[in-house]
Amino acid sequence: MKFNQSIVEIITKRRSVRTYDATKNIEMNKVKVIKETLIEERTAGFRFDVVSFYELKTRKERLGTYGFIKGAELFMVGIINDDYGDRKNQSIDFGRTFERIILKATDLGLGTCWMVSTFNRKQLGQKIILRDHEHFAIVSPLGYSALKKRPVERIMRQLPKSDQRKHWEELFFHNDFKTPLAREDTGEYRIALEMLRLSPSAANTQPWRIIKQNDGYNLYVIKDNRGERHVIDCNYNDAGIAMCHFELTAEEIGLSGEWKLDPLKNNARENKIEYVSTWKSM
Ligand SMILES: Cc1cc2nc3c(=O)[nH]c(=O)nc-3n(C[C@H](O)[C@H](O)[C@H](O)COP(=O)(O)O)c2cc1C
The missing domain is CATH 3.40.109.30 (putative nitroreductase (tm1586), domain 2)
Known part of the structure; x- marks a missing residue:
């Protein structure tokens, strides 16, 4: 995978973003790069998708994230096929791959947040049809970070000491x-x-x-x-x-x-x- 900025710079810049600027759309060329990257990075054991929850008027409650995420335009989704390889190596490989995608998004100036638990799997299942033996492993919002953070986001960072x-x-x-x-x-x-x-x-x-x-x-x-x-x-x-x-x-x-x-x-x-x-x- 190619990055425009130095990887040290990208890694240093990346933070989990939970409040997005709902007035700022992601440029089409960036969406294209993300979609191509998601296709390039898939393997026999996992695949990725990107979903929009655009049909609603506001970006509120686009995808049920229990209030953790606000204003995101798109969500990247990682799907694992349970039939492939052993669970340990598959999860390691998945982490290694999805982080490359997260860093690519950071390189494009976009905010992301790994989420394994704070999203509604049932609601997501209405958008993406899982094949046999597949499960949703991860979701990440994608968009421009809002300048002003919500109190819930500050708490979400303080509790696990995310800055440390x-x-x-x-x-x-x-x-x-x-x-x-x-x-x-x-x-x-x-x-x-x-x-x-x-x-x-x-x-x-x-x-x-x-x-x-x-x-x-x-x-x-x-x-x-x-x-x-x-x-x-x-x-x-x-x-x-x-x-x-x-x-x-x-x-x-x-x-x-x-x-x-x-x-x-x-x-x-x-x-x-x-x-x-x-x-x-x-
Ligand atoms: C595997 C994994 C799962 C995560 N799951 C969630 C989640 O369900 N909800 C959430 O808000 N953040 C989630 N996070 C984000 C972490 O809380 C965050 O990465 C950590 O606090 C460090 O903060 P930073 O990403 O800003 O450096 C997850 C991160 C990882 C790597």
């Missing part, structure tokens, strides 16, 4: 989870790790952890075992988002490498911490 991220020392480690990773030991990867740290995550839980071992960066995720299916999927989506930020930044800096499963670590679980993948330099 955990400190470097809480997220990145060397050889084991006890030894914090020194910034000097990361060389040019420091910026890729900083961009990973800015990843959005469900309720801003920031469940990703990195252990550097030799030249590899091992990604782990802290699983929330509340048992609801979508809570666990969210943790994997979050892991995919973190991989996306890391790999796009590495690519921009000119660091070649890729995320690969280390068979010796795969399925390693320690309490709630689960191995996801390893970034190997090439």
